[in-house]
Amino acid sequence: MAEIVPVEAAPDGSADPRLADYTDLTDVELRRRREPAEGLFIAEGEKVVRRALAAGYAMRSMLLTPKWTDVMRDVIEETSAPVYQVAPDLAERVTGYHVHRGALAAMHRRPLPPPADLLRTAHRVAVFEDMVDHANLGAAFRNAAALGVDAVLLTPRCADPLYRRAVKVSMGAVLQVPWTRLESWPQDTRLLREAGFVTAALCLDEKSITVDALAARRDDRLALLFGTEGDGLTPGALAAADLRVSIPMDAGVDSLNVAATSAVVFYMTRAARLRD
Structure with a gap:
């Protein structure tokens, strides 16, 4: 069982070094550089912390406000990682925002698998090209988990699925759906073809x-390719694809956003597989 360590604000206002993993969580550029380099990501909220642990991610530490200590008691009893208890105002000062869910955990990242390993047993995969919006990416992962997508492949310029906002919007689905990054795009469409x-x-x-x-x-094995908001898929990706697909629209609307599009397409292709 982990020891609960009360942490108070330093008299000079400096941040306690033990809380370094949680500092400046609202600084997107800083966190995008720090977290992959240091091999960590932040799970926010009780459900997401529990899903991260259930998915096999190891905890580095946990930060709780007092009211959440009893809620997370079973997690505390099963971890050897340090658990820091802080007042709500200190949590806000360290992280940069009001931590209304009261529970944060710094988790260890895992090495990403080679794409071929995921494709070996998958039948329906999603490929997200250059999706840089963390909320859209998190929502798309949640759709993938809910609608039975076997794996997700990300092109090199895609946002980090383990960035806090993406994890939060996905409700932890990014921790459940197998995913990895492609190294060369659109050249890596050959991996899909070979599989x-x-x-x-x-x-x-x-x-x-x-x-x-x-x-x-x-189709027994189907890879669904999604592009960015506004520009859509690049010409190279379109040229490499076997099929081009659209969702019929009414009322003069030409398209849905990428997260909504993924939900429709995942559902339609899932329904066909269920009928099989």
């Missing part, structure tokens, strides 16, 4: 088939 996947690019193109037609094909 027997049909690649379907979601885009606005008059030559596209509808998502209903895609689902009716019932």
